[in-house]
Amino acid sequence: MTYRYFLLPLAIALVGSATAATPATPERRAADLVARMSLAEKVAQLQSAAPALPRLGIPAYEWWNEGLHGAARAGYATVFPQAIGLAATWDPDLLRRVGDAVSREARARFDAIGAGRDHGRYEGLTIWSPNVNIFRDPRWGRGQETYGEDPYLTGRLAVGFVEGIQGPDPAHPRAIATPKHFAVHSGPExxxxxxDIDVSPHDLEATFLPAFRAAVTEGHAGSVMCAYNALHGTPVCADAALLGGILRKDWGFRGYVVSDCDAIDDMTKFHYYRPDNAGSSAAAIAAGTDLDCGFAYADLAEALRRGDVAESVLDTSLVRLFAARYRLGEIGAPAVKPKPVDTKAHSALSLRAALESMVLLKNEHGTLPLRGTPRIAVIGPNADTVETLEANYHATPRAPVTPLLGLRARFGTERVSYAQGSPVAGGVPVPIPETALRTDHGSDAGTGLAGSYFANTRFDGKPLATRVDRTVDFDWDHVTPAGLPDGRYAVRWTGTLVPPGPGDYTLAVHVERCFDCAGHDPVRLFVDGKPVIDDKGDDKDVQATLHFDDARAHDLRLDYVHSxxxxxxxxxxxxxxxxxxAEAERTVAAADIAVAFVGLSPDVEGEELHVDVPGFDGGDRTDIGLPAAQQALLERATAGGKPLVVVLMSGSAVALNWAQAHASAIVAAWYPGEDGGTAIAQILAGDxxxxGRLPVTFYRSVLDLPPFASYQMKGRTYRYFKGTPLYPFGHGLSYTSFAYTDARVSAKTVDAGQTVTASVTVRNSGPRAGDEVVQAYVSYPATDTLAPVRNLVGIQRVHLVAGESRTVSFPLDPRRLSSVDASGKRAVVAGNYSLFIGGGQPGDAPGQRVDFAIDGRQALPR
Incomplete structure (x- = not known):
């Protein structure tokens, strides 16, 4: 669908004249509108929560919307795998389809309210995704939001996602994508x-800018978000050389720039760049930051009064912003019939993405796929939690399938037993599992708790709905459970808590607190009739430690009021x-094989979290190993000699050294989205x-890494790391095998600036159909001392049935063959080059090498 709203005569009449034959451009309409605005109105429109201008026929519009891996934070929508999982597909076309689905669901939400009406946060068409920062260090908690450590792979996936978000018609985008955070931003949180980041000119050009360049010059992103950090003392949201020079002049960017949220305020409070927000705002908008996510731009009126900035600078930004709104059809468009948000087709796409994202890291003696009808012991803290499906920046899934539920559906409930086994990390609570919850004391008590759902906040009268909930682990962001009417409600869960053994138990009630909202939800927890938690919505009393002498059942009641x-x-x-x-050990002993779901969770890795336990620091990690509690679980699970399959669920690399030595098989499942449990079950069953391939290097230890705060790329990522990783970037196994032959290049010697076409024949030499991710890596002349060890320059994911062959070609244009000198200049240089084409990096996967030479030198534009 396209949105040709700007052709409407009525809309044209509202904002300026135009002939019927030559309708006004969005920029002309925007300029006419801005010319009729007062200074106060202009200042208000430069902030992300832009108010309505009734006298000019302009509705209120909140620019902030999220779509990292689904239309987020505004109710039910399709939840795709987290971005790092999407990256593991190595499939730009899939990313294009995912972006298309995300923007269609965002458009459906927008249409449900109607064009020309006020739209609040997460209801608009300006989507602040994708995150194309380079995941330079596995300790960064927000690395899960990125497409990994490689500039080329990140760029290819970013282009696909941006094109999917915006749609095929640049004059009438379905939504606007916003690559972020520009630039050189990847922790510490x-x-x-x-x-303030001191990055070298070489690393800036060779590593941190290419993905943004691709998203802008090839994907034609309509917006870019500037980051919190500074470069060489200048906050990037006020860096005219970055925003006006590189972004607009060198790359030809014609869209608008939005700040990261409160980044302008940060310029005053933390960077000390200007003494007040009037000065910081003037510097930012003059440098090219058009829109402030926050309130600092409210002081632009004072900046104008002082002469810090000219009103014409504000007008330039306003024209960019209103031109974008007109292109989107957000102003003056007719109402359209809204479409469904989370469709079956999109759910099927989410499952497909999850399947493509799974990376088989180890498969000793063909342990996988599982054969016959084994008795499976499912253990681990990530086996049955919704949050490890969703990751961060997520929508609300309508029917999430956890790994436990997926395995039960695929192999039969009677063949699958379960024990949680451990928390994610010491000191970090996890949802109480179904094995410890009963609906009552009787011998026929059901698993879970009885939930009574009231259409009021006083628990008055008869509940509108009753049901049994296996666990209390619910994402109700902008949705109402159990058919309750929208608005305020209350839920009371009753039953018993059955501890697995004696000892001290810390009970906790975690409420997903909204940001910057009016009022929080109180909760009360009773054990054996006594109140143990009474939180009035201020998070001051959300934990209690109790001692149980044995494993008998204890009465439990939880009251939750959504006020x-x-x-x-x-x-x-x-x-x-x-x-x-002990419970996990008993469960494994009664089974034929153990499947352990271990790793991390969004509770310990993410954006600026309040986590301070061993191995973690504010959302980042200080240790990349598996947390000690989970390591103890794996070792206990193998004590009886049963085969162990480890499924890693995380947003980043985890050093699974012990598992690599002792487990029978290992699968990286990331945070796999709403149907992740189904995808995992299908992988384990061989359906x-x-x-999938790793988009990041799995190191063995933090000792392999430079200091986290250093942005020097030497020693980081597969491109510059000279040690031996646990699993290299690009690694991934299959249930079949592939062979490579007949690698060649179009010419053995070419002049600098010419395109080299490389090709190879790949054959499925194994017993079953499968995908192969064909990867091309170039190695540079020995005289180029700053060049990476090798550099990814081509990817293709191909499907081959058993015995099938296909020739795969890679056109290597000058930019793919270029390197960067110490001053940040990019050029194709003379010398002997080597190209490896295979299923991974040289030495890790089958493939072939071919050599060629380049004569002369060709400088390339930035």
């Missing part, structure tokens, strides 16, 4: 608001380690042949 704008509730615990380990 703790100091991000005032961090504010919070987004869900989880009933959690931290049980004694020995009780959980789908895994072909």
């Amino acid at each position: 703790a100091g991000r608001h005032g961090f 504010g704008e919070d987004q869900g509730v989880r009933l959690q615990w931290l049980p004694p380690a020995e009780a959980q380990l 789908y042949n895994p072909a």
